[in-house]
Structures are given as structure tokens and as C-alpha cells.
Amino acid sequence: MNTIDIIETRVRSFIADIQHPKQKKKININDLELQLRKLIDDYFEMDGYSLFYRAIETLKEEGQLIPILNNQYNGRTPSLSLYHWVNLKVQENKWDRLEMMKLGDQFDFSFYERHPEWQTKDEWNRIQNVYTFLKSSQEREVVSVEERSLELFGHEKFLLDSDSFPDGKGFLARIGIGEDQLKMVNYGEPFVFWMKQGKEMKDIQRVLIVENLSFFHTSIKLLEANQLDYEPELIIYGEGTKIERSFSFFFRMFPPKSYLFYYAGDLDAAGYGILIRLIEKYPDCCIQPALKIYRKMLECIEQRNEQKQGQTQNLKYRDLFFQWFTEEEQALLQDLWQENKRIAQEVLTIESWRRWM
Secondary structure, eight states, rough: OOOOHHHHHHHHHHHHHHSSSOOOOOEEEEHHHEEEEEEEOOTTTHHHHHHHHHHHHHHHHTTTTTEOOOOOOOOSSSSOEEEEEEEOOOOOOOOOOOHHHHTTTOOHHHHHHOOGGGHHHHHHHHHHHHHHHHHHHHOOEEEEHHHHHHHHOOOOOTTTTTTTTTTTTTTHHHHHHHGGGGGGEOOOOOOOEOOOOOOOOOOOOEEEEEEEHHHHHHHHHHHHHHHTTTTEEEEEEETGGGHHHHGGGHHHHHHHSOOEEEEOOOOOOHHHHHHHHHHHHTTTTTEOOOHHHHHHHTTGGGOOOOOOTTTTOHHHHHHHHHHTTTTHHHHHHHHHHTTEBBBGGGOTTTTTTGGGO
């Protein structure tokens, strides 16, 4: 291999390693040359920079490198732009247009025509699996998203876990297919609940959702003693943020009608977010904060403690939560927020509840 081949081969290898099929990458030319100098012992003896320059110019002509023209250069002669974009990795195997037309009765391929970087072998295999399913979908039963995902894509979390399966996120949107066409449903997670003794499902009108396990058990005792605010017929253990995934399960268990949902959680950033997201996600349901319970918690403000580390302090959720309260109460809540303090739901016990009886 001659000298120029050594330099150019090394440069091409570096570029190939960092190329991505869907995202341009930015490189520093001086960093790239430094790597070459470390790898090639006689780099300076062979006039390595001149060969490096020619290799970069060749890659620019091929469209693999795009100089960033911001008046920053590498300080050498002849000069090169200091920063370059590494263009998208060219997919060697584009889809056969005739094959795409054959599947055109089920799919809209316009996304893939605009984004050829998505025309990969794996994506085509997924599309073929979906096409085969759709041809006999009328004979199929409705199953969970996880079950259908395992059948069609080889893993039950492909459509749900975007961290582990980034190609799964948006796959159905890319092919223009809805969950109903794949005969699958994203079932809500089951939750723990307590129905007031002597009541039946048809009797349920008021539902209290509580964030924490301790207060769930306290609420049950208060309910059976006819001392619980709102006199709900049903109490649901929300289990923190899990209720956001499990709330839809309610409508699979209980008769379809209008219900009044009260939510009570910790007086902190996480608790505010859970309630507001539930209200936003289920606008047709009557969901509101259990103000009577929250006001009891505010009366226990002397038991406030530090906000949990890692909680996202979303100002939008805070403000939407605060607006349910009086100005005086909002002032107390604002003080808690400014002090980075919170009131845990566990301040409400069977013993502390007696002060309001």
C-alpha cells in the first residue's frame, strides 16, 4: 500500500466509525490529524499533512465531509476549515421500488421517500411482518400491545421502550398504521382498591385516589368508621406515578357512567405533577384535588421536610395546582416551594385525624 493510501485509508476508517445513518456528526480536523500522527510513526517524514489535506479534500468532493464555514481554520498551510460535518452514512441497500409499490395498498411510503436513511433491512422486515398480519387481521383477536409487539417485532417492549428500542418509537406513525389496525390495546396496569363494605359496583359515584400506601390504609379505616372526607364508595391506591399508567384500568372494571374522582397526594412537586397530568390526560373525567384532605395537611405544616432530591420542579404543574386554593393557602404553598420543603401525606394518621373530628 503506498503512502497516500495509508493516510486516506486511515481517514476513511475514522470517518466511517463515526458516521450515523440518521444524524450528522461534527468533527474537529485538528483532533482527526492528531489521531493520525499518533498511529503513523513516520507521519512527518512522509509529509503527512499534505496527504491528509488531499484525503480531506477527496472526502469533501464525495460529499462525505461538509466544511463548516465560520472563519475558523486549522492553522496549517494549505488550510482547512477547523470543523466539518460528517454526512449521513449512505445506506448501501435501498428498498426496491417495485416491492414498495406492491405493499402500497396498505402503507404510505412517503416518509421513507423523504427520509431514505430509514430504508434499512430491519425496517423493511418489520414492514413485511405488519403487511402479512394485516392480510389476515380480520381473523385475529385483540391482544395487548406487548403480545402483538413480541409476535411482529421479536420483543414485547419494541413499541413501548424507546430507550432500548429507539427504532420502535414512531414506527407505526412512519408507516401510517394505528394500534386498532394491529388488533392491539395498551391495557392499563391493575391497581389496588378498596370498596366500602356493603357497596356494590353499581353504587360507586365518588372515588378517592391516594398517592401513598400508608394513607391508603388510614383512609380505609376512616371510611369504614364513616369519618373520611367526601364519603367515597371506592378508594384507589395510586402508588405514586403508577396511577398515570393504571387509571385507564378503572374503565375496564367498573360500569360506564359519570364518576367524581378526588386525588390526594404529597404536597410536593411530584404530587402536583401526578394530579395535573391525570387531569390533562383524561379531560372527559371529573378529576379534582381532594381539597379537604390537602387543607388538613396544610394544618400540619410544622411537620414539613425537605423536598426529595431529583424531583422535577415544574412551574406549570405548580401553578395549575395552586389555583385550586385560596390566596391565603396559596401563600403557604408558595412558602413551602421557596423553602424547598414539602408536606408528606403521612402526616395524616388515625391519631392526627382526631383533631378534625
